[in-house]
Amino acid sequence: PETIKASERASVLRHYDTYYRAHELVVSAAGSLKHADIVARVLSALGRSGWNLADASAPAARRAVDGVAVADTPRSRVITRPLEQAVVALATPGLRATDERRHVMSVLSSCLGGGMSSRLFQEIREKRGLAYSVYAFASSYADAGMFGMAAGTSPSNAKLVAELLRDELVALAQSGITEDERLRTIGNLSGSSALALESMETRMMRLGRSELTTGEYVDREEGLARLARVSTDDVQALARHLVNSPLSAVVVGAVKDDIVDGVVAAGNISA
Numbered sequence: 126p127e128t129i130k131a132s133e134r135a136s137v138l139r140h141y142d143t144y145y146r147a148h149e150l151v152v153s154a155a156g157s158l159k160h161a162d163i164v165a166r167v168l169s170a171l172g173r174s175g176w177n178l179a180d181a182s183a184p185a186a187r188r189a190v191d192g193v194a195v196a197d198t199p200r201s202r203v204i205t206r207p208l209e210q211a212v213v214a215l216a217t218p219g220l221r222a223t224d225e226r227r228h229v230m231s232v233l234s235s236c237l238g239g240g241m242s243s244r245l246f247q248e249i250r251e252k253r254g255l256a257y258s259v260y261a262f263a264s265s266y267a268d269a270g271m272f273g274m275a276a277g278t279s280p281s282n283a284k285l286v287a288e289l290l291r292d293e294l295v296a297l298a299q300s301g302i303t304e305d306e307r308l309r310t311i312g313n314l315s316g317s318s319a320l321a322l323e324s325m326e327t328r329m330m331r332l333g334r335s336e337l338t339t340g341e342y343v344d345r346e347e348g349l350a351r352l353a354r355v356s357t358d359d360v361q362a363l364a365r366h367l368v369n370s371p372l373s374a375v376v377v378g379a380v381k382d383d384i385v386d387g388v389v390a391a392g393n394i395s396a
Contacts, residue, residue, distance in 0.1 A: 146176075146177070147171065147176055147177060150171075151337055152333075153332040153333030154329060154332075155325045155326075156325045156328075193269050196218065196371050197371060199389040201373060201388070201389055202375050203377075203380060203381070205379065205380065207379055208280075208377070208378045208379055210278065210279065210280075210378060212276075212377045212378060213276050213286050213287045213375075214375045215273060215274050215291060215373070215388075215389065216372070217372045218371065220263070220265055222267055222270070222339050223267070223338070226359070226363055228348075229360060230265070232311060232355045232359075233263075234261045234262060234263045234272065235313060236307075236360065237261045237294065239313070240313065244293050245259045246259055249276060249286060249289055249290075255278050255279075255282050255285065256276040257277060258275075259275070259277075261273065261274045261275075262274075262275070266338065272367055274293075280380045283380050287376070291372065291388060291389070294367065297364040298365040298367070298368045302357050302360050307356070311353060315349050315353075318345065318348065318349070
C-alpha cells in the first residue's frame with residue numbers, strides 16, 4: 126500500500142508472520158541479572174504470545190550478508206518547500222559495521238563535524254555565520270554504510286554551504302589532520318563513550334547491535350585502545366577514499382532545482 130491508511134489488517138498480519146519469527150529475534154539485556162533467568166522468561170513470554178518456538182535456532186546472522194550494491198554515480202535531489210530555512214546534506218557510501226576502519230571513521234567524522242571544535246562548525250558557523258546547526262555523521266550496518274555532512278542555512282546560502290561542506294572534506298583528504306586534532310578528537314570520543322556506558326540502556330543497545338551486525342562484543346577498554354591506535358595517516362587515507370567515492374546531495378527548502386549543480390560529480394574531486 127502507498128499509505129499506512131490503505132493497509133489492510135490481513136497484510137499487516139502476513140508481514141508479522143513472515144518477519145517476526147523466533148529465529149529472527151535477538152533479545153539484549155544489561156544490568157543485575159542472570160542469563161538463564163532471562164532466557165526462561167523470554168521463552169515463556171513468547172510461548173504465551175503464540176510464537177512458534179519449534180525451530181528456535183540462533184538468529185540469522187545479518188553480519189554474514191554480502192554487502193549490497195551502493196550508488197556508483199553521484200546523485201542530487203532538490204525538494205522545494207516553502208520553508209524559512211534550507212537543509213543541505215551531502216553523503217557518500219561509507220563503511221560496513223564489520224569494516225576494520227570503523228574506529229578511523231569515528232575519528233574522522235568527529236574531527237570534521239562532531240562538535241564546536243570541529244572543522245565544519247568553525248568554518249561554516251563561527252567564521253562565516255552561515256548556519257546554526259552543522260555536523261557530520263556516519264552510519265554503519267551489516268551490509269552497507271554511509272558518511273554524510275549536513276547543515277541548516279538560509280535558502281540564499283544553500284549552494285555556498287553545499288560547496289563548503291564538500292571543500293572541508295576535500296581539505297581533510299588533501300592535508301589530513303594535525304596531531305593536536307587527533308588527540309583532542311580521541312579524548313572527546315573516549316569521554317563521551319565512558320559517560321554513555323553509565324547507562325544500562327546504552328549497554329543493552331550496544332550488545333544487541335553487536336550481535337546483529339558484527340558478532341563481536343568490544344568492551345570499553347578494547348574500544349578505547351582501538352581508538353587510540355588511529356593515526357593521522359589513517360584518517361587522511363579514509364578521507365581520500367570518501368572523496369573519491371560518489372558524492373550525492375539533497376537540499377530541502379525554498380530553492381531552485383539547479384541549486385547543487387556542479388557541487389557533486391563523479392571523479393571531479395581529487396585528493
